[in-house]
Every structure is written in C-alpha cells, then in structure tokens.
Amino acid sequence: MQGHPAIIVGYVDAPARSAVAAEQVRGAAHSGVLVSAVRGVQLHTLREVQDLRGFLCAAEFDLDLPFVPKRCFWVYAVPNQQIRGEHAHRQCAQFLVAVKGQLRVVTDDGTQREEFWLDRPNLGLYLPPMTWGIQYGYSEDAVLMVLASDPYDPQDYIRQYDEFLSLTRPQEAA
C-alpha cells in the first residue's frame, strides 16, 4: 500500500467519508457539481422545479451530464439487505439518480474510496469508467435510475476486485 492513501477494506461498514459529500452540497448552491476525492467521481445537484402540481427535475444530456447517454435503466424492489454493483466498467460511464427513496453508493478508484448517500431525487452521481461501485442500503421504496454512456456489454464488466486493482495500480502489478 506504500505510496497510496489507505483505502478502507470491507465494503459495507466502511466509515469512509459517509454522506459528507451530500452534506456539502446541501450547504452550497441549489445546483452545482461537487468533485469527489475519488478520481473523476462527481456529485451533481440538478435543477428542481416545484409548483402546486409537484416537482420536476431535468437533465439535458448535452448540458448537464459529463457524457451523452445511450442507455437508461432503473432498479427497484431491492431488498434492504441486498448489495448491488460490486463491479467496475472498462469503458462505460454512468450517472446514478435515486429518483425515489434513498440508497448508499460506495465509489472506489483503487486508491481513494468515498461513499455517497443518494437521498434526494435531484442528486446525480457520476461514475467515470474504471470506478468500482457498490450500492446498498436501498430503502423499501427506492428506485435507482442510471444513465449509461454505452449499450449493455457483458465484456465491459470487471467483476473481480483484484483484477480491478491490478488495472488501476499497474505500477504495483509490475
């Protein structure tokens, strides 16, 4: 681990900088981008429009996202004790929004690790390629919407953390 800030081993109960980032955004402007300590990860606060008929939150792909998505998926009815993710993508970037309910997302670049609490429908978490991601602690009503930069490709997944580390720390693998 020499030369690298420690990463916290043990995914779920890692204290990390739990929810600190989200708190920082709350204290900031109504919209904006918070840069994470994890390489490339960004927490976006999106515009939210409220009137008597409810709330609306929007993302213009060319303006509001770090990439133009080619795919969208939504995850729901996740039992609270379940953990999802636990992989990285070689090429695909993702933008995660808990459009309903809340969940926690651990992000990890192989060196730094940071946890985010997605608990408002106008928070969007950008995960660049080669980010290890874990989602857990889904509330019963949670719906996670993900905008993805690429079509689905099983070859794009890195599912072994050791392999992920060897790719993100080539100098140690040598």
Added chain:
Amino acid sequence: MQGHPAIIVGYVDAPARSAVAAEQVRGAAHSGVLVSAVRGVQLHTLREVQDLRGFLCAAEFDLDLPFVPKRCFWVYAVPNQQIRGEHAHRQCAQFLVAVKGQLRVVTDDGTQREEFWLDRPNLGLYLPPMTWGIQYGYSEDAVLMVLASDPYDPQDYIRQYDEFLSLTRPQEAA
C-alpha cells in the same frame, strides 16, 4: 365533427378505452409494442430482469425507443388531485415510464383519444410530436420518468387545445 370519429370531450372523466391497452399488453408477450388507436402512440413493454437482488428494467436508446433522447426528466410528489400535461409538442417526442407507483395518461391526436394506465415500471408510453397529453391520478408514491427527443424549448409547446385542434384538423380550419 363530421368525418371524424367522435372524441370524448371532458378530459379527466372520459371513459375512453381506459386501461384496455395495458390489459392487452399484459395478456401478450413479456415484451412488445402495442399500437394505439391514437396516431403514432405506442405502449411498450420493456425487458425486465429479476434476481434475488431486485428488478432491473432497461432501454437501449438505439434499439428500444422510437427516437434517441436528448433529455430526461422525472416528475414526483404530485398531489393526487392534480392534473399535469395538458399540452402537445410541435416537434418533441416523449417516452413516459412510471418507474414508481402509477398514474393515468390520456393521449389525443385531435381525432382519436385513448387512456393508458401506467402501473408497472416496465411499461413505456411513446407520444409522438403533435399528441395532446394529460397525466392525472398520480398515486402518492408515483415517479414519472420522461425521455424526450429534444432539449427543453418553451416555443415547442402548444398549450391551447383549440390551437392544437386547428393544427391537427387543417381541413376544418380552412
């Protein structure tokens, strides 16, 4: 109204073909497209993947949608008695998914009218340009996600039904 099938006047309590379309899809394959009587409107049943860790539903923009979206928005915390929509778009096409909860959508091409009940997160309703749309009956927990073909443009809205009719029935306007 001569020469046109009757449209049902009075938006919300119109019996229309309420929820019939959705029932038809339920009885059909696990995925597929139902063509509405309303010009161009389609009810899509999207692929849904279930495992022990919950459900996932996906849309590949090039494959699963009638257009490539440039914008996404989500609507939430809509009081049940409220009505949203009540407009048409000149150019923008939309794909509506109730990713949580349920709501009703009235679609109208100026001649035909049909109502859909979006009550499952794998149902997607395609509204082509020049479709008058009304959403109502949001359940308390409902989240409506909309994929849109164009960036937001207030000039694209037609908010007066009379104007919409004059544009969709030019022969009567003459």
